[in-house]
Amino acid sequence: MENQNKKKIRLVATGGTIASQARSRVSTEGYQASVISVEDLIAELPELNDIVEMSAEQIFLKPSSAITDEDLFHLSARVNELLASDECDGIVITHGTDTMEETAFFLNLTVNSPKPVVITGAMRPAHVISTDGLLNLYNAVCCAASDASYGMGVVISMNDLILSARDAVKFSSFKTDAFQAPLYGVLGTVRNANVTYCYKPLMRHTTTSEFAGAQYGKMPRVDVLYMLQGIDDMLFKAACAAGCKGIVSAGSGNGGVIGAIGKAYKEEFEAGKDELPVLVRSTRVCTGGVSDAYRMGNPKIIPSHDLNPHKAAILLRFALAKTNDPAEIKRIFEQY
Ligand code: ASP
Numbered sequence: 001m002e003n004q005n006k007k008k009i010r011l012v013a014t015g016g017t018i019a020s021q022a023r024s025r026v027s028t029e030g031y032q033a034s035v036i037s038v039e040d041l042i043a044e045l046p047e048l049n050d051i052v053e054m055s056a057e058q059i060f061l062k063p064s065s066a067i068t069d070e071d072l073f074h075l076s077a078r079v080n081e082l083l084a085s086d087e088c089d090g091i092v093i094t095h096g097t098d099t100m101e102e103t104a105f106f107l108n109l110t111v112n113s114p115k116p117v118v119i120t121g122a123m124r125p126a127h128v129i130s131t132d133g134l135l136n137l138y139n140a141v142c143c144a145a146s147d148a149s150y151g152m153g154v155v156i157s158m159n160d161l162i163l164s165a166r167d168a169v170k171f172s173s174f175k176t177d178a179f180q181a182p183l184y185g186v187l188g189t190v191r192n193a194n195v196t197y198c199y200k201p202l203m204r205h206t207t208t209s210e211f212a213g214a215q216y217g218k219m220p221r222v223d224v225l226y227m228l229q230g231i232d233d234m235l236f237k238a239a240c241a242a243g244c245k246g247i248v249s250a251g252s253g254n255g256g257v258i259g260a261i262g263k264a265y266k267e268e269f270e271a272g273k274d275e276l277p278v279l280v281r282s283t284r285v286c287t288g289g290v291s292d293a294y295r296m297g298n299p300k301i302i303p304s305h306d307l308n309p310h311k312a313a314i315l316l317r318f319a320l321a322k323t324n325d326p327a328e329i330k331r332i333f334e335q336y
Contacts, residue, residue, distance in 0.1 A: 007089040007145040010082050011056035011137075013038035014075070014103075016064050016096025018122035018133040028174075031125040033063050034096070041094070044126075045134055051193065052145045064096025064103070064121075069219055072103060076110040080213060083113035090116035090144035094137065097121045097170060097178055100156060104165035105311045108154040108205045109318055109336065112212040116149035119156050119165070123176045132159065132176045139190035146195035148188075153205035155187065162188040164201045166336070169286070169308060182287035183306050204335045211318045220245040220320040222313045225261060226284060227252050233264035239277070240268075245324075246278045246316045250309040255281035255290030269298050276300060278329055280316050282309040299326040302333055 013019065015034035019041060022031050038056045048054045059075055060067075075093070082088045095103055104119050111117055120140035122133030140157040143149055154165040158179045167181035180186075188197035206212060223239035225247055239247055249257050257265065257279070268276050282304035283290050289306030304312035312333075319332045 006051070006053045008087055009052040009054055009090050009092060009141055009144050010088050011038060011042060011054065011092045011094065011141075012075070012078065012082075013041065013056065013058050013061070013094045014064070014067070014071075014096070015061045016094060016098075016100075016121045017125050018094050018096075018120070018137065019061065020122075020125040022125040022128035022131070025127065025129050028124050028128055031128075034061050036126055037061070038094075041126075041133075041137070045138060047138065048141055052141055054141070064099040067096075067099060067103065072106050073110075073215055075103070076107055077215060079107060079117060080110075080112045083111070083115045083117075088115070090118070090149065092137070092140045092144045093117065093119045095119050095121050097123060097158070101165070101168050101170055101179075102310055102314060104154050104156050104168060105314055108165035109209050109211040109315070110214050111154060111206045111209075114151045114207050116144045116146070116152070117154045117206075118144040118149065118162075119154065120158055123174065123178050138193075142190050142193045143195050148195055148197050151200075151207075152187065152197065153201050157190060160190055161186045162190060162195070162197065166201060166203060166205065166307075166311070171286070183289065209336070210322075210332075214318070214321070216318075216321045219317045222246040222248060222317050222320070224248045224250055224309045224313050226250040226309075227256065227258040227261070229258070231258055231261060233260040236261045236264050240275075244277050245320045246280060246313075248280045248282050248304065248309050248312045248316060250284040251281050251290065253283065253285060254288075254293060255283050255303060257281060257294070266296065266298075269300070278302060278316065278320070278326060280304050280312050280329075280333065282307060282312045284309070299330075302326065302330045305333060307333070307336075
């Protein structure tokens with residue numbers, strides 16, 4: 001009974017560079033994207049069978065820039081279904097790194113189980129010298145099989161580090177240490193199959209998330225506006241005309257909403273427009289977040305705190321799917 005005490009880990013593969021074939025042994029770009037099936041991927045890592053009872057499925061095979069809302073709800077439903085069974089002790093998801101932090105945060109809100117969910121990928125395609133994919137995958141499986149990962153929420157395991165889905169940011173577009181958690185730091189490490197956590201996320205996630213198990217048919221439209229010196233209000237007006245229910249500003253500094261956009265928003269508020277979108281102030285600065293300043297007597301102006309613009313957009317869409325009450329939306333941004 002060789003497998004008696006081994007954890008049952010399910011690999012759910014979605015594509016990305018980890019599933020991509022290098023053009024040559026020395027070329028890390030211009031590879032054949034998302035072409036390696038999950039069967040071929042795990043066939044290269046027989047060592048996994050020494051540590052866990054491994055099974056795998058291909059939920060989709062695409063670059064992460066092509067992932068849709070529908071894909072995300074499908075993935076989240078599948079993860080919840082797998083975790084509800086005694087046949088699954090933890091899940092590893094392979095994923096493109098470009099939007100990995102978004103999928104991770106989405107799952108952190110919607111997974112309905114304390115069992116480990118670990119996302120990993122690669123910065124270098126398969127079969128290039130010094131590719132990072134297989135070791136990242138091995139480490140992610142160690143992480144998913146560790147009792148210490150229980151109740152940690154969704155985590156990203158890349159480059160020997162373990163990061164909370166909430167805090168992880170893709171910080172380099174080419175280095176293998178692409179993921180960092182600039183404000184609060186990483187949760188732990190995986191070294192030579194040893195999983196060590198030093199910190200535990202305290203904000204709401206997975207089993208304490210009010211969105212756990214959520215399946216929304218159509219999510220409200222939210223647009224992100226990047227603040228630039230001298231920007232006019234054209235994109236703000238276009239977003240309103242497109243029916244957006246919320247705007248996230250990638251603001252300057254402590255979430256400053258620049259000139260013409262701030263003015264246009266204030267005018268619409270003063271004109272008492274009911275359909276005025278909620279404005280969540282985030283920042284284009286990579287760490288530090290924003291404080292609860294600049295509310296200008298308008299309850300619809302809400303700080304993202306330390307969520308970056310793309311994570312703030314995800315949380316705002318979930319919040320707006322549930323409520324239009326700005327006080328409730330503000331409460332949600334304080335708790336996640
Ligand atoms: N460059 C990406 C990656 O690292 C491609 C993607 O996000 O799918 O996986």
